[in-house]
Amino acid sequence: MALVTFYEKPGCINNARQKKLLREAGHELIERNLLTEPWTGERLRPFFGTLPVASWFNRSAPRVKSGEIVPGCLDAETVLALMLAEPLLIRRPLLSCAGRHMCGFDPGELAAMLGSGVPQPVGDLETCTQADDRSCAATGRAS
Secondary structure, eight states, rough: OEEEEEEEEETTTTHHHHHHHHHTOOEEEEETTTTTTTOOOHHHGGGGGGGOOGGGGGSHHHHHTTTTGGGOOHHHHHHHHHHHOGGGGBBBEEEEEEEEEESSSOHHHHHHHSSSSSOOOSOSSSSSSSOOOOHHHHOOOOO
């Protein structure tokens, strides 16, 4: 099985469920705090691969939900600068394994990256069920 670096928002219920699925599949995790990691544009950019820039965003981030930031209207350079200044904007989790990177939790993409299957999640493991990411941060609950 694989050794996976898992960048998460501590206290996020969805990230906890994602990690549980990976462990159940036999993978070992190195857990990192996505919000306090010393990101640079060069380190962050590979996680997004060929995804459209709008897909890089945490759709539950308060500035995205309020419409202050419109993901589809920004270029990659601007988005990276915003994310470096405010990591809460980054779609979670970020995962790396053996030099490969991805963002979000897609079991099919994970299987390709890890070389083995990941159990199919029950329900949506990416969308925050809380009112917004501020409430999640304030309560220590999911997003």
